[in-house]
Amino acid sequence: MTGPLVLPPPPLLPGHPPLTRAALFLDFDGTLVEIAPRPDAVAVPPDLPPLLHALARCLGGALAVVSGRPLGDLDHFLPVPIAKAGDHGAAIRPDPEAPPEVPDLPSPPPRWRVQAADLAARHPGALIEDKAHGFVLHYRLAPDAAAEAKALMSELVSEAPAHFTLLEARMAWEIRPRGPSKGGAVRRLMARPPFAGRVPVFIGDDVTDEEGMEAARDLGGHGFRLQDAFGTPAALRDWLSAARRGMTGRKEAPAG
Incomplete structure (x- = not known):
C-alpha cells in the first residue's frame, strides 16, 4: 500500500507554471x-479563514471554495470575502460583494423528505440535512441504516429521474436537481475574471468532487484527490500555508 503523493513544495505544481x-x-x-459526525459539528481551525483570504489575494482573487453545502453554511464557517460555490454548483458567488447567482431549479416533493425523516427517526443517529432544492440523509452515526437509506432514496428519485439525481457521499445520500455540478461551477468560474486564463487546480476528497477534478483536467489543469495527493486535511492546510509563504515571502504567524 502506497502513501500519499508528495507534491512539490509550493508554489510549483507538476508539469505546470508556478x-x-x-x-x-x-x-x-x-x-x-x-469530516464531522454531524454537518453542524465541523471544526474549522481559526487560522483557516484568514489563510484562504490571504491566499486568494496572492492569486488575484482566483480562489474558490466549491462545496455541497449551501452558501450560508460556507459564509458561517468561512467568514471571509472569497469566491464560493455552494449546493454542488447550484449557487455561485464569484464576486464576494455581489449577490449569488442561483438558477431556477425544482425542489423535490415534500413527501420525499417526510419519508426520509421517518427512516431517520427509526435509526437513532441518522439525520436529515435540508438544502435549498433537495436534502441529504446522513447515516454516519447510524451505520445500520445504510442499506435501507440507499433503497429509499433510490426509490424516491426513480419517481422523477428527469428532474432529480441521487448523489452518494461519505455515509450519506443526497437528492439534488439534475444540472448543477461542481464541474459546472468550475467551468462557469473559469470563463470569467479573475479565473480566466489561469491553470485550474481542483482539490477534493469525495465522489462528489470527481466532476470538479474532471473539469479542471479538461481545461488543462489538475484534479487532485486529497487522500492521494496530501493524505489529510491538515497536510493540505500546511501545503496551502507554504504556498502562501512562497508567494508573499512572509512567514506565517504561529497558530493560536
Missing part, C-alpha cells in the same frame, strides 16, 4: 476540514 498562475478550487468538508 502556483501564482493557478486558479485554485477547494472542497470544504473532508478536504479543508475533517
